Amino acid sequence: MTTTVVLIRDTDSGGADRTRDVHDLFTQKVRDAGLQNEVQVVRAADLGIYNKGMVAKILPQGIVYAGIADADVDDIVTTTLAQKMPVSRLVYCGANEQVRIVMRNCGIVNPECIEDYIARKGYQGIKRALYDLTPEKAIEELKTSGLRGRGGAGYPTWLKWSLARNAFGDRKFVICNGDEGDPGAYMDRSVLEGDPHSVIEGMMIAAYCIGATKGFLYIRAEYPLAIKRVQKALDDAYGTGLLGKDILGTSFCLDLEVRLGAGAFVCGEETALIASVEGKRGTPRPRPPYPSDVGLFGKPTVINNVETFANVSYILLNGAKTFASIGTDKSKGTKVFALTGKIRNSGLVEIPMGTPLRVIIEDIGGGVASGKKILAVQTGGPSGGVIPEQHFDTPVSYEHLLELGSFMGSGGMIVMDEDDCLVDIAKFYLGFCVDESCGKCAPCRIGGFQMLKVLEKITDGKGMPEDLDTLKRIAQAMRKASLCALGQGAPNPIISTMKYFAEEYRQHIVDRKCRAGKCTRLMRFEILDTSCKRCKLCVVNCPVHCIAGDREKGYRIDQEKCIKCGRCFEVCKFEAVARS
Amino acid sequence: MEKITKDRLDEVLKNPPPENGRYIRVGMSSCGVAAGAAEVFALLRSEVEKRKLAVPVVPCGCSGGCHSEPLVEVCVDGLPSVTYGKVNAEIAMRIIEEHVRDKRLVQDYIVDAPMKRAVAL
Numbered sequence: 001m002t003t004t005v006v007l008i009r010d011t012d013s014g015g016a017d018r019t020r021d022v023h024d025l026f027t028q029k030v031r032d033a034g035l036q037n038e039v040q041v042v043r044a045a046d047l048g049i050y051n052k053g054m055v056a057k058i059l060p061q062g063i064v065y066a067g068i069a070d071a072d073v074d075d076i077v078t079t080t081l082a083q084k085m086p087v088s089r090l091v092y093c094g095a096n097e098q099v100r101i102v103m104r105n106c107g108i109v110n111p112e113c114i115e116d117y118i119a120r121k122g123y124q125g126i127k128r129a130l131y132d133l134t135p136e137k138a139i140e141e142l143k144t145s146g147l148r149g150r151g152g153a154g155y156p157t158w159l160k161w162s163l164a165r166n167a168f169g170d171r172k173f174v175i176c177n178g179d180e181g182d183p184g185a186y187m188d189r190s191v192l193e194g195d196p197h198s199v200i201e202g203m204m205i206a207a208y209c210i211g212a213t214k215g216f217l218y219i220r221a222e223y224p225l226a227i228k229r230v231q232k233a234l235d236d237a238y239g240t241g242l243l244g245k246d247i248l249g250t251s252f253c254l255d256l257e258v259r260l261g262a263g264a265f266v267c268g269e270e271t272a273l274i275a276s277v278e279g280k281r282g283t284p285r286p287r288p289p290y291p292s293d294v295g296l297f298g299k300p301t302v303i304n305n306v307e308t309f310a311n312v313s314y315i316l317l318n319g320a321k322t323f324a325s326i327g328t329d330k331s332k333g334t335k336v337f338a339l340t341g342k343i344r345n346s347g348l349v350e351i352p353m354g355t356p357l358r359v360i361i362e363d364i365g366g367g368v369a370s371g372k373k374i375l376a377v378q379t380g381g382p383s384g385g386v387i388p389e390q391h392f393d394t395p396v397s398y399e400h401l402l403e404l405g406s407f408m409g410s411g412g413m414i415v416m417d418e419d420d421c422l423v424d425i426a427k428f429y430l431g432f433c434v435d436e437s438c439g440k441c442a443p444c445r446i447g448g449f450q451m452l453k454v455l456e457k458i459t460d461g462k463g464m465p466e467d468l469d470t471l472k473r474i475a476q477a478m479r480k481a482s483l484c485a486l487g488q489g490a491p492n493p494i495i496s497t498m499k500y501f502a503e504e505y506r507q508h509i510v511d512r513k514c515r516a517g518k519c520t521r522l523m524r525f526e527i528l529d530t531s532c533k534r535c536k537l538c539v540v541n542c543p544v545h546c547i548a549g550d551r552e553k554g555y556r557i558d559q560e561k562c563i564k565c566g567r568c569f570e571v572c573k574f575e576a577v578a579r580s
Numbered sequence: 581m582e583k584i585t586k587d588r589l590d591e592v593l594k595n596p597p598p599e600n601g602r603y604i605r606v607g608m609s610s611c612g613v614a615a616g617a618a619e620v621f622a623l624l625r626s627e628v629e630k631r632k633l634a635v636p637v638v639p640c641g642c643s644g645g646c647h648s649e650p651l652v653e654v655c656v657d658g659l660p661s662v663t664y665g666k667v668n669a670e671i672a673m674r675i676i677e678e679h680v681r682d683k684r685l686v687q688d689y690i691v692d693a694p695m696k697r698a699v700a701l
Contacts, residue, residue: 003659003683007690042685045665046648048693057692060660064694097694098644107607107643107651118584119597127589186610193609194641225610239581248586347611347646364693 005059007044011052019043022054029077039081050366066092096363099352101334102310106194111229114236117197125316126204130250135209145320146332151177151305152409154398160302163292164210167300172212174203175303177273178219181265182381185412187336188306190348192226196233202309205316206302207254216277220261231258265436269484270303283438284484327353331397341415344369358392361415372417380409382429383489385496405496421518422501423508426494427455433490444487447478459519463509520564524580529554531576538568602635607651609642617650620672627676635680648691654679665691
């Protein structure tokens with residue numbers, strides 16, 4: 001018989017942690033009821049529930065009680081533990097439940113063991129496609145599911161496949177885009193490392209649908225573990241006859257191969273990626289023609305994101321209707337986000353589409369780690385935007401995020417608190433895009449550089465009110481005229497921060513102040529003569545020797561020479577250095 | 581390697597293999613390894629071997645709780661499966677001695693989150 005386990009955790013962040021007291025009380029009551037041989041009461045470190053008072057989770061039943069008062073303990077022991085009946089008034093039903101589709105096997109299967117995947121109904125999707133569905137029917141199934149590309153733009157997957165299927169070509173290709181480059185995003189790495197076979201199966205289904213016989217997994221070279229596990233998965237698939245010739249006793253043949261991305265962000269763009277797989281320099285080209293017509297080596301090609309393929313194998317296994325029952329009208333299924341930044345629980349969350357941002361950040365992520373006020377969240381990577389706190393009740397879907405001036409992107413979600421300067425953040429993302437611009441088209445190459453110059457001017461305290469108009473004008477040009485999404489999206493962080501945090505820009509330009517103290521050029525250090533004990537520590541530590549004076553007259557900072565490194569502020573033991 | 585045929589896959593659907601009753605799973609994706617999962621994994625393996633415990637120690641991918649890595653999920657006879665977070669060598673030893681040997685869960689390190697796994701098994 002399985003022992004019942006009661007996990008206890010005080011989830012209120014303010015005040016003393018009462019986990020231990022309630023645990024002792026619970027243990028006592030269990031002993032009083034004579035259940036100590038069947039029940040174990042355990043203090044947990046984290047139950048994934050926050051600010052809901054005392055929480056208890058009963059295993060293996062999985063019942064969760066929240067807001068438990070000491071008086072309720074008796075009830076739980078006599079009703080739930082002794083009679084196996086729930087105490088309905090205490091049952092917790094929060095909206096913060098994750099739904100795992102893409103990550104259904106992550107953390108469960110051994111990624112290097114094909115048998116584990118098969119035991120979890122792996123390769124049933126491709127079997128069903130091969131034996132029960134024609135390629136047209138399988139594409140139809142995807143259409144019913146409403147799956148849209150998870151790389152960011154949200155193009156309907158079935159349409160992409162259908163176009164590639166109908167395109168004329170003696171050979172066709174399927175490519176998996178695993179060139180994940182957004183700062184703070186690592187969902188694809190996790191799926192490739194945790195469940196590589198689900199991606200391979202998705203690619204097999206795609207190849208069957210469009211009639212491809214060769215495919216590539218383009219994975220960035222910075223993911224050595226992912227590459228190793230995918231290669232092992234491919235070897236196993238070949239070894240067991242799931243890849244190669246006459247797959248599962250049919251005439252379907254497919255060869256898959258890993259290609260390494262050599263560290264250029266732009267290679268995540270599909271046409272640049274295709275050029276890179278061909279062995280050429282990774283630069284994008286104008287579309288149309290789209291890869292579904294003219295792709296790899298000029299042949300029709302389907303190129304999808306890792307997460308999309310992992311969804312495909314699920315859909316073919318469980319049916320389109322099951323998948324379509326999750327999510328919103330236009331955005332079906334789930335989305336994996338990499339929650340990072342100033343958040344308590346950084347990690348991966350998979351939530352149904354339509355979940356409000358607030359649920360993701362506060363209920364699942366546990367809020368800001370520092371306890372400071374949350375300011376905004378950045379989604380969509382360098383091409384995305386910043387969403388301020390007042391819009392956190394917006395449901396997550398392709399359309400809603402676009403409306404807010406951000407976009408879904410591959411799924412990076414960076415949380416910012418009061419200590420972050422939004423102008424500085426915008427400068428960081430733009431700097432990233434300028435570094436990663438391939439230089440092929442002028443709007444991106446020159447526009448990005450010029451915008452960065454203007455932003456640097458503002459953060460250096462030399463900004464003018466008309467600079468904001470210049471930024472808007474260049475942004476407009478880049479959006480309209482850039483060749484690929486990198487240049488088109490690069491102004492987004494600036495435009496969205498200008499829209500939602502105009503006050504911050506004004507402070508930088510007019511008041512010459514940075515609220516968060518991130519823009520060092522806007523700061524000023526001064527020695528307060530009254531508090532100064534003349535210890536000379538600042539003088540010794542100043543890297544540019546800009547502090548002069550003597551023990552009689554006191555010390556002064558030469559503002560012209562000062563590089564605002566803040567060293568004097570840090571070393572002073574008497575708080576005699578003022579920072580403003 | 582043994583070939584996987586259609587019949588074999590049909591068989592899995594018809595008679596799903598029982599959920600593995602006994603295991604110790606260690607999250608061994610990049611996030612776990614960075615937090616020290618490799619050492620924990622090696623330690624658990626050697627202890628299980630040394631004590632001749634009938635519990636396989638297996639690697640798995642990241643379950644999403646990167647903030648609590650290294651994560652170790654333990655499922656042994658007579659106890660529901662639970663996951664320990666931020667496991668180090670000391671806690672790993674306690675897991676072996678208290679949880680696996682004495683069937684008594686280790687206090688203060690269990691992590692959990694409301695979650696629904698979509699695949700129907």
